[in-house]
Amino acid sequence: MKSKKPSSLQEKEGVPQPETTSKSSAKKIQNKRGKQPSVDAFLEGVLAGNIPLLSRAITLVESTNQNHHKKANQILEACLPYANQSIRIGITGVPGVGKSTFIEAFGKYLTSLGKKVAVLAVDPSSSINKGSILGDKTRMEELVTDVNAFIRPSPSGTSLGGVAQKTRESIILCEAAGFDTILIETVGVGQSETMVHSMVDFFLLLKIAGAGDELQGIKRGIIEMADAIVINKSDGDNIKNTKLAKVEFNRALHLYPAKESGWQPRVITTSALKNTGIEEVYKMVEEYITFTKKNHFFDTRRNEQNSFWLLSTIEHNLKNSFFKDKEISFALIKEIDNIKNGVSTPFSAAKKLLNLYDKRS
Ligand SMILES: Nc1nc2c(ncn2[C@@H]2O[C@H](COP(=O)(O)OP(=O)(O)O)[C@@H](O)[C@H]2O)c(=O)[nH]1
Numbered sequence: 001m002k003s004k005k006p007s008s009l010q011e012k013e014g015v016p017q018p019e020t021t022s023k024s025s026a027k028k029i030q031n032k033r034g035k036q037p038s039v040d041a042f043l044e045g046v047l048a049g050n051i052p053l054l055s056r057a058i059t060l061v062e063s064t065n066q067n068h069h070k071k072a073n074q075i076l077e078a079c080l081p082y083a084n085q086s087i088r089i090g091i092t093g094v095p096g097v098g099k100s101t102f103i104e105a106f107g108k109y110l111t112s113l114g115k116k117v118a119v120l121a122v123d124p125s126s127s128i129n130k131g132s133i134l135g136d137k138t139r140m141e142e143l144v145t146d147v148n149a150f151i152r153p154s155p156s157g158t159s160l161g162g163v164a165q166k167t168r169e170s171i172i173l174c175e176a177a178g179f180d181t182i183l184i185e186t187v188g189v190g191q192s193e194t195m196v197h198s199m200v201d202f203f204l205l206l207k208i209a210g211a212g213d214e215l216q217g218i219k220r221g222i223i224e225m226a227d228a229i230v231i232n233k234s235d236g237d238n239i240k241n242t243k244l245a246k247v248e249f250n251r252a253l254h255l256y257p258a259k260e261s262g263w264q265p266r267v268i269t270t271s272a273l274k275n276t277g278i279e280e281v282y283k284m285v286e287e288y289i290t291f292t293k294k295n296h297f298f299d300t301r302r303n304e305q306n307s308f309w310l311l312s313t314i315e316h317n318l319k320n321s322f323f324k325d326k327e328i329s330f331a332l333i334k335e336i337d338n339i340k341n342g343v344s345t346p347f348s349a350a351k352k353l354l355n356l357y358d359k360r361s
């Protein structure tokens with residue numbers, strides 16, 4: 001939504017604005033925020049763990065405005081030397097399984113150990129169903145107010161790849177801001193688990209006990225990615241069922257090929273609501289980190305992930321810069337016509353356009 005009046009709220013253009021913003025409170029925020037800080041000021045703020053500045057840096061990352069992008073990239077680059085020092089944990093599971101409640105319990109446990117926890121999300125549905133973010137925050141009532149926790153809802157975007165890219169970049173900012181544990185929530189929709197898996201050290205699948213065949217309805221690929229299956233809602237009348245499910249999952253997991261990490265995935269029962277099993281999950285994650293650091297899988301995988309990020313960022317940026325170029329767009333339309341009229345082939349047209357792009361850049 002574009003504002004016609006000039007605004008001192010610099011990150012407005014290219015950032016989806018809530019429709020219900022009250023004009024007077026918007027004015028107050030604008031006055032408070034003033035002009036957009038410089039890259040150096042952003043860096044200083046992020047490194048000092050300044051939450052408002054961290055949030056604004058993430059907003060720049062999420063923005064579709066080219067100027068914001070440029071600045072975001074400069075901030076990210078400057079933050080890189082300070083990133084990479086955290087443990088990144090991915091949490092997936094179908095809606096209603098208790099991810100947000102689990103993150104509240106797990107996050108609170110982590111901050112009680114003196115850790116700083118950032119909660120990010122990759123939720124391709126959240127841009128359509130914005131209400132879910134609000135629901136999540138109310139499930140994280142205590143974590144939201146915890147000074148050692150930072151919760152950021154899923155960025156909106158048209159493509160899952162775009163959403164994931166923004167979350168990846170936000171990880172770097174959060175790490176530079178001193179967050180040592182990054183939790184990334186995702187729903188079992190589309191390929192979002194694969195995306196999250198490509199940016200975390202430990203991948204946790206949340207489940208609830210079903211009736212009978214526990215593996216039914218779970219995509220095989222997700223089980224293969226999981227380093228642990230946590231059967232949640234193990235409380236009240238459900239304890240017996242979760243115990244049975246645990247036995248069955250353990251048996252099933254042994255049928256899967258060994259993981260590259262050498263880690264044997266575990267099954268743990270929890271009640272996020274009653275706060276049981278949470279410590280056990282953390283101890284397991286710690287054990288995994290020690291294990292994979294010792295056998296060098298941890299670093300190998302991070303390096304692989306970094307190469308993947310590098311390549312996908314190049315791809316993303318090249319594509320953007322190519323298609324956003326006005327001269328290219330004009331020439332592209334012409335070439336499409338040429339192909340239609342049999343004057344040119346797709347290959348020679350592509351070559352011509354790429355040559356034109358080369359000359360311009
Ligand atoms: N009994 C019980 N209910 C839970 C537990 N964890 C979550 N819930 C409930 O399950 C519902 C969905 O939880 P939520 O955290 O929003 O799930 P999400 O959609 O996966 O994020 C809520 O009503 C929670 O109170 C648990 O351990 N035990």
Ligand SMILES: [Mg+2]
Nearest residue numbers: 099100101136
């Ligand atoms: Mg949730």
